[in-house]
Structure formats: C-alpha cells, structure tokens
Amino acid sequence: MDRLVREANMWRGRTSADDAEVAGERKFDLAAVIGPAVLFVITAVYLAYELHWQLDLLHTMGSAHASRDDVDWLVLEGRALAAFGLTWAFLKTMLLRSAKDSMSSMVVTFVLVGGATLLMFTAIGRLYDAVIDELPADTSLHLYKVAAHRQWSLAGDLPRDASAADPVAVMLWPLKMADSAQSAGIEQVFDKRADGFREGASEQARKLWPQAKEKLAAFGAAGSGELRSKFEDYYAKYVDGSQQTRSIISSWQERRSNYFQDLTGITPNPGATREQFATALLSAKINQLRQLGQLYLDTKGFTLDPVVFQSGDVAYNASDFEGVRNESDFVRVVIKKAAGGMAAMVPTLGTVKSRPEASNIVASAVVPPISMTLSTVSILVNAGALLGLLCVRLPVLRHLQAVIPLVFAAGVLVALRPTQSLPGLDAGMAWLHANLTPVAWLIERVVTFEHLLLNITR
Numbered sequence: 009m010d011r012l013v014r015e016a017n018m019w020r021g022r023t024s025a026d027d028a029e030v031a032g033e034r035k036f037d038l039a040a041v042i043g044p045a046v047l048f049v050i051t052a053v054y055l056a057y058e059l060h061w062q063l064d065l066l067h068t069m070g071s072a073h074a075s076r077d078d079v080d081w082l083v084l085e086g087r088a089l090a091a092f093g094l095t096w097a098f099l100k101t102m103l104l105r106s107a108k109d110s111m112s113s114m115v116v117t118f119v120l121v122g123g124a125t126l127l128m129f130t131a132i133g134r135l136y137d138a139v140i141d142e143l144p145a146d147t148s149l150h151l152y153k154v155a156a157h158r159q160w161s162l163a164g165d166l167p168r169d170a171s172a173a174d175p176v177a178v179m180l181w182p183l184k185m186a187d188s189a190q191s192a193g194i195e196q197v198f199d200k201r202a203d204g205f206r207e208g209a210s211e212q213a214r215k216l217w218p219q220a221k222e223k224l225a226a227f228g229a230a231g232s233g234e235l236r237s238k239f240e241d242y243y244a245k246y247v248d249g250s251q252q253t254r255s256i257i258s259s260w261q262e263r264r265s266n267y268f269q270d271l272t273g274i275t276p277n278p279g280a281t282r283e284q285f286a287t288a289l290l291s292a293k294i295n296q297l298r299q300l301g302q303l304y305l306d307t308k309g310f311t312l313d314p315v316v317f318q319s320g321d322v323a324y325n326a327s328d329f330e331g332v333r334n335e336s337d338f339v340r341v342v343i344k345k346a347a348g349g350m351a352a353m354v355p356t357l358g359t360v361k362s363r364p365e366a367s368n369i370v371a372s373a374v375v376p377p378i379s380m381t382l383s384t385v386s387i388l389v390n391a392g393a394l395l396g397l398l399c400v401r402l403p404v405l406r407h408l409q410a411v412i413p414l415v416f417a418a419g420v421l422v423a424l425r426p427t428q429s430l431p432g433l434d435a436g437m438a439w440l441h442a443n444l445t446p447v448a449w450l451i452e453r454v455v456t457f458e459h460l461l462l463n464i465t466r
Contacts, residue, residue, distance in 0.1 A: 047100050048397045051390055058089050058387050070175035072162035086379045091129035093386030097393045101409040136375050148370050149360045153198040154182050155373040171432035176458045182373045183436025213342035217335045236310040243285050250276035384454045392416025426452035
C-alpha cells in the first residue's frame with residue numbers, strides 16, 4: 009500500500025507533506041512577504057521623488073528668476089536619481105534572491121547595488137560630457153546664443169515668445185535652431201545685445217573715470233603691503249600726536265585736544281587700538297584718510313584684497329587695477345570685470361569649446377533635455393518594477409522580474425499618443441524626425457508624458 013501511495017504522489021508531483029498542507033497544516037511564510045514589501049516601498053518612494061524632481065526641473069527651467077546654480081544643482085540631483093532608478097529597476101531581483109539565503113548575503117547585494125549605482129552615476133556624467141564635447145564649434149556657439157535668448161525671453165526683455173508659456177517647450181528651446189527664421193532672429197538679437205552691452209559699459213566707465221581716478225591714485229595701484237605700511241605710519245603719528253595733547257594743566261590739555269581735532273577731524277586718544285584708529289579715520293578731514301580707515305575695516309587689516317571701486321553689484325579690487333594709468337585702461341578693466349552676462353562674454357568659434365564659462369552655458373542648453381529623458385525612462389521602468397513586485401508570488405511572473413520593467417516601459421511608450429503641438433518648436437520636431445528618427449520618437453513621448461504630469465498636478 010505504501011508503495012502505491014508513493015507512486016501516486018510521484019505521478020502527481022506531490023508528496024505526503026504537500027497533502028498535509030492541503031489538509032490545513034500549511035504555514036504562512038512571513039519572510040517571503042516582507043522582502044518584496046520592502047522593495048515595493050523603496051521603489052514607490054523613489055518614484056515619488058523622481059516625479060517631484062521632474063516638476064521642480066520644469067518649473068525651474070521655466071522661471072526667469074532661476075539662477076544657473078539652481079539648474080546645475082537640479083541636473084546633478086536628477087543624475088543621481090536616474091542612476092539609482094535605472095540600477096534599482098533591474099538589480100532589485102538580486103535582493104529578492106539574497107533575502108532567502110542569509111542576512112550577510114543581503115548586505116553584500118546591497119553593497120553591489122550601491123556600487124552599480126555609483127558606476128551608473130559616473131556613466132551618465134560621461135554621457136553628458138561626451139555629448140557636449142562632440143558638438144561642433146559652430147553648433148556650440150549657436151547653442152550659447154540660444155541659451156542667452158531663452159533667458160532674455162523668460163525675463164521679459166524680448167517680445168513675448170509662445171514657447172515661454174510652456175515649461176516643456178522651454179526645456180527644448182534649443183530646437184529653435186532647426187528653424188532658419190528663428191535661428192537668424194536669435195543671432196540678430198544676441199549680436200545687438202552684445203554690442204549694446206559693450207557700448208553701454210564703455211560709456212558708463214568713461215563717466216565714472218574722474219571720480220575713480222582719485223581713488224586709484226591713492227589706493228587702486230597700491231598693493232596690500234603698501235596700504236598696510238601707510239596705515240601703520242599714520243597710526244604711529246596719531247598715537248604720538250595724541251600723547252602730545254596731554255598736559256597736567258587741564259585747560260592746556262583741552263585747548264591742545266580741540267586744536268588737534270579741529271586740525272584733523274579726529275579726537276585724540278593715545279591708547280587707541282588700530283581698529284579704533286580706523287574707525288576714527290572715518291571722520292577725518294582728509295578724504296584719503298577716510299578711505300584708508302574704511303579700507304582697513306573692510307579688509308580686516310588689509311588681509312583681504314581691498315575694494316576700491318563699486319559699480320552696481322560689481323566690486324573692483326585693488327588688484328584689478330594693476331597697471332591702470334589712464335581712462336582707456338580703466339574702461340578696459342571695467343568691461344572685462346562686468347562681463348558677467350552671457351552677451352558680455354561673447355565667445356568665438358575658436359574659444360567656445362575651451363572657455364569653461366561658455367561650456368557651462370552650452371551645457372545648460374543641452375543637458376536638461378537629456379536629464380529629463382533619462383528621468384522619464386527611469387520612471388517607466390520602475391513603474392514596471394512596481395507592477396512586477398505585485399506579481400512576485402505568481403508562478404510564471406515571479407521568474408520574469410528582470411524583464412517586466414522593460415516590457416512595461418516599452419508598452420507605455422508605444423501606447424502614448426504623442427502630442428501634436430509644441431509652441432514654437434514645430435520646425436525643430438520636424439528636423440528631428442528627418443534626421444534622428446529614433447530620438448524624435450522618444451522625445452515626442454517624453455514630451456507627452458511631461459505634459460500629462462503637468463496637467464495632473466495643476
């Protein structure tokens with residue numbers, strides 16, 4: 009009889025233990041549920057962060073008040089999120105397997121996932137650098153001007169552009185280069201503003217030259233050592249003169265003190281410290297002495313490069329005016345120092361690839377769209393991973409955890425009906441279709457996804 013039961017169980021692929029479980033002795037495997045649940049929570053939290061980051065990037069890029077540092081920080085944050093997301097979507101299955109073995113095996117797997125994320129982070133950075141480095145010089149120069157045009161349009165310095173009202177269109181602003189009419193207009197606007205900046209800065213510098221000349225004569229060409237020596241000399245004379253006002257006869261001392269103050273504008277104080285003397289100099293009758301006292305206080309005893317001239321938000325230090333002897337030299341320094349705006353820096357075909365500030369501005373035009381695309385792909389594959397974790401206990405699907413994210417992401421991208429309009433960028437999208445069809449196919453669906461995200465959150 010036992011032999012017959014064993015043969016029957018083999019035929020059915022079951023054992024007596026299985027029959028016992030069916031009879032009501034099956035135990036709930038808590039460990040088999042906790043592992044997938046933890047991975048599900050981590051993936052869900054990541055998706056929430058990634059979606060929030062996308063909204064931040066879109067709104068920041070569409071704001072006229074966002075600084076380049078704000079955009080750079082968001083791009084770096086997005087790079088880290090995408091690196092984790094793309095790694096996590098495919099390597100989380102290793103955690104499912106290791107969780108069944110031991111705690112040490114799971115820790116090792118977490119370390120491997122962390123290492124893979126770091127490698128992915130580095131690879132994405134290399135991708136950004138490679139794209140920028142491979143751009144021809146004329147394209148880089150044009151992208152530089154496009155980035156400037158975008159900033160001026162958002163700030164309202166140019167006639168209203170339809171693209172400025174759509175955050176996604178703002179992100180893809182460089183596609184305006186594909187429209188010959190818009191491209192020519194951007195060139196004209198940039199060149200006109202660059203010329204206007206140079207002329208305006210030159211005119212302002214010439215007006216400021218007379219009052220700056222006096223300051224430069226006294227302090228501008230002097231180094232910190234010379235200024236410190238001059239201050240120490242005046243300080244010693246002040247202490248010595250203050251001591252000479254002393255007298256055992258109070259009326260004589262009062263008369264000498266008043267004479268000293270009338271002559272210099274400073275109250276005598278034989279025990280004054282250098283800081284007290286510098287403060288007292290602010291009321292001196294000689295203009296150069298007042299400036300010397302202010303410089304001492306501003307530069308913390310001439311340990312810092314002293315500011316000797318201020319024009320708006322731009323500070324000119326003593327070292328900036330080394331070799332300045334006439335008005336033309338002064339104008340040259342002012343224009344060079346004030347060249348903080350994109351139009352002011354004006355790179356050439358020969359310098360646009362080598363100047364760091366020019367490369368940074370080109371990157372601000374190229375990198376955000378790439379970052380947005382990687383983020384969208386990462387969101388879709390992790391949404392697929394989330395779906396796969398819900399099916400982890402199904403007999404067939406639990407063995408396809410590494411494939412489900414890709415299948416889901418591809419299915420969503422294919423199912424998305426691409427948007428038919430992108431303000432001001434129709435010609436750019438047409439150019440993409442004609443020259444980079446796979447890229448155009450992906451960009452259209454990314455744009456559609458971003459518009460859906462914006463509409464849902466409004």
